[in-house]
Amino acid sequence: MSKKKAMTGAEAAATAMKQINPDVVAAYPITPQTPVVMKFSEFVNDGEVDTEMIRVESEHSAMSACVGASAAGARAMTATASAGLALMWEVVGVASGSRLPIVMNVVNRALSAPINIHCDHSDSMGARDLSWIQLYSEDAQEAYENTILAVKLAEHPEVQLPAMVSQDGFITSHGVQNVTVYSTDKIKKFLGERKPIKALLDVDDPVTMGPLQLQDYYFETKKQQDNAMEKARQVYIDTGKELSKITGNDYGFVEAYNLDSAEYVIVTISSTAGTVKSVIDKMDNPKIGLLKIRMFRPFPYEEVARLLEDKKAVAILDRSESFGADAPIYGEVKNALYNAKSHPKLQSYIFGLGGRDIYEKDIENVFESLLKEDIEDKKRYIGVRE
Amino acid sequence: MIEIRIHGRGGQGAKTAANFLAMAAMEKGKQIQSFPEYGPERAGAPMKAYTRISDKKIKTYAPVVSPDIVLVIDPTFIGNINVTEGIKQDGIMIVNSRETPDKVKEKTGFSGEVHTVDASGIAISATGLNKPNVPMLGALIKITDLIPVESIEKLVRKKFTEKIGEEKTQATVEAINRAYKEVN
Incomplete structure (x- = not known):
């Protein structure tokens, strides 16, 4: 029971x-x-x-x-x-x-x-x-x-x-x-x-x-x-x-949320994945979705590539830094896509270091930027004072 | 989904109140979350705790920014710290205070629904201790009908009896019921 x-x-x-x-x-x-x-x-x-x-x-x-x-x-x-x-x-x-x-x-x-x-x-x-x-x-x-x-x-x-x-x-x-x-x-x-x-x-x-x-x-x-x-x-x-x-639950390497119809995707792990789901529900736009990584080692390169290769733009949200290098999840997602048949645009975001709150509004802003394909070839930091 | 923010001071039991509310709602088949504001934990310093109650799975882990209900455990906050921040326009504020709701409205500038209850007075006369946190839930339940008052009673008996004995637990239950009846 x-x-x-x-x-x-x-x-x-x-x-x-x-x-x-x-x-x-x-x-x-x-x-x-x-x-x-x-x-x-x-x-x-x-x-x-x-x-x-x-x-x-x-x-x-x-x-x-x-x-x-x-x-x-x-x-x-x-x-x-x-x-x-x-x-x-x-x-x-x-x-x-x-x-x-x-x-x-x-x-x-x-x-x-x-x-x-x-x-x-x-x-x-x-x-x-x-x-x-x-x-x-x-x-x-x-x-x-x-x-x-x-x-x-x-x-x-x-x-x-x-x-x-x-x-x-x-x-x-x-x-x-x-x-x-x-x-x-x-x-x-x-x-x-x-x-x-x-x-x-x-x-x-x-x-x-x-x-x-x-x-x-x-x-x-x-x-x-x-x-x-x-x-x-x-x-x-x-x-x-x-x-x-x-x-009765599924244990994939990853969890896809609203991903089939999505063209613009957030990749993240842990509790923030839940917050992203909540924002997807509220924004009610079939073009946005989530790919949650459940297993980080070994890293599921094939599944990540298969699920992301036909997307237009993907934001990867890391809650840790790799100083002077690609953040951990971002780096792996980029690696996964190297051999894929096509590549979405990728944007790396760092968030929440030291417990800095991540608000639904922050996630919404990430989706808004993705929808405009507002992407740059450097890390972005959510909620950091300049 | 209903979002509740509880204002108290470190050591006043805002976190316990948030947890109790969530646990009692869970027993009634609700989806719940409760968590304190994770700042530096200092006895006596103003702090906040939160409860979410929903019929559907609660997916978000973001902070509560626009609560439906605000519960103020410490009367000295009124007029001194911003307890109305982000509260929905049709939100409800329940304050541990001997003052009238109108007076609290005037001091906080909040024009929505305000209720007051002398939870400290009730707690002191029932238990001999100034522990208004759990009695405040009696007032909250009366105003919002979120869960039956019996659910909190049952939970308090379960959690308190072993810790503080039957007599003090009974006194706490009485305080909850008095706050339920006496809220303005």
Whole structure:
């Protein structure tokens, strides 16, 4: 039986973790920790899960403990945000390089300096080349479902890579919304137990993990990581179809909204995609649409190219910067279109850094500019004082 | 979709009021959102919290710019900070105040529908504490009919009983009902 509840995005992610009932959760218990771990530790305290909760002294140690647990064969999870992800950086790469399917909820928040605790995507976008699968959630419901999906995807024998599930800091993590929670029995059945291919605690099959690999093998290991990332595409689709039998929802790489008839399109991720949908409904113009990217790593080049190649103009809205280079989503969309049969005009917009509000009026203005094909070959910034 | 903005001071429970309203509406089958204004959180500083209630899925995550309803928990805001910003012309403002609606209209310059209720007085006499946030919801429900008053009562009992005990919870429920009856 599914239940309809009112909860924050952070509680939704923690509820997914409760149903997953991981063997180990290692997390840093104070700022910049997220309410995901705060809520999950209540479940631990109340005996609703039998997870071993390890409260560590830093985020670096949080990921290290997850690496140890996952290498031992456990299902290990954690959550972090902003400076926390930055501090665990070194070990984030160890997790993927060691092919450990750790799942981490990231509540997207700005990086210092200046000191800022609010939403942008600088933290996880900065980690985009660390060989973690990345899923971005529009709302609390998606944060809940993506967390469940990510565990099965990460642990798939052909994938064996860690996964980040992101949601927007404060906007989603602290905002109360409607969430449908599915039957724990069904979720448990969907996930099953983790079956590691190799585990340190498997004394019948002793292995070494994380050894020195110099010029002789390191390169092969990295190539295998990329192969696994490529395989993750189909596994994501297949796993999504299976989860869909419980939830009734679709899990594409992207979500198209009003896109068939559209000639002018906004591409974005996370909660702002919802705001764009609302503006599309209000503007009531069949020529405008949205392409929401759900999976950023691996990046769905083919789907993005196929869905955008016949459009007239596309605005890509990034909530993070790549200083002196194309913003993360914009750069990927541009790459995707290089081999396409035709190219729409593209406009890069940066918005919402450090939690700067994005209003419906801002989105309307972007659509108005697109409709006039008012495009320039440089970044535009929404709501920035000159 | 109905959009509500609640003005309070950090620590006065504007966020709790916004959440309670949303949760009670959710129990009645509504689509909801509630969120505080995410500024620096300081006890005593003016802050805002928001609730959206709709029959259809709420897609937007943009800030509320033109609320249908404004709830003012702290009476000292009237005449001092702009509580009417962006409010719809046919919007409703409900203020915790001993003053008459006309007086509040005069001080705020808002010409729409204004109601007042002495929620602080009611809260103090019922619970002994100046906690007008949840009682204000009684007044809001009376004026707007958004949800039945029983929904808030049920939620308060569920959320408060374990925390503050049965006696104080009952006092809070009485305060809600008094604010419901006494709103001007």
